[in-house]
Amino acid sequence: MSxxxxxxxxxxxxxxxxxxxxxxxxxxFVAGTTGADPETKAFPExxxxxxxxxxxxxxxxxxxxxxxxxxxxxxxxxxxxxSFMEEIIPALSETFGDIRxxxxxxxxxxxxxxxxxxxxxxxxKR
Numbered sequence: 001m002s003x004x005x006x007x008x009x010x011x012x013x014x015x016x017x018x019x020x021x022x023x024x025x026x027x028x029f030v031a032g033t034t035g036a037d038p039e040t041k042a043f044p045e046x047x048x049x050x051x052x053x054x055x056x057x058x059x060x061x062x063x064x065x066x067x068x069x070x071x072x073x074x075x076x077x078x079x080x081x082x083s084f085m086e087e088i089i090p091a092l093s094e095t096f097g098d099i100r101x102x103x104x105x106x107x108x109x110x111x112x113x114x115x116x117x118x119x120x121x122x123x124x125k126r
Contacts, residue, residue: 043114051091071123
């Protein structure tokens with residue numbers, strides 16, 4: 001079974017030893033993704049906008065490898081403040097409302113204080 005490592009171009013990938021995603025067979029494992037603006041690379045103040053940016057990046061990675069958001073079977077959400085759960089509901093509902101992957105939400109610190117949400121997903125091509 002072939003294994004393909006997908007780079008997001010981050011200088012941290014080789015330093016920390018990770019890939020933006022790994023495709024193995026019909027599976028795609030997307031690493032934890034944060035919500036920097038794709039143009040400016042700055043983190044919006046709004047956790048909702050960060051969540052939407054994060055999900056757009058994940059969608060781009062999946063579609064670039066022939067997967068769809070509908071293929072997502074597992075999602076892990078990390079937020080830095082419990083109150084952010086209510087704030088990101090619109091982004092999660094827009095993206096996963098009909099897909100309803102198995103999911104976990106964790107409250108934890110992230111490596112950059114500007115980061116408010118990180119999402120990782122696993123997809124199985126249908």
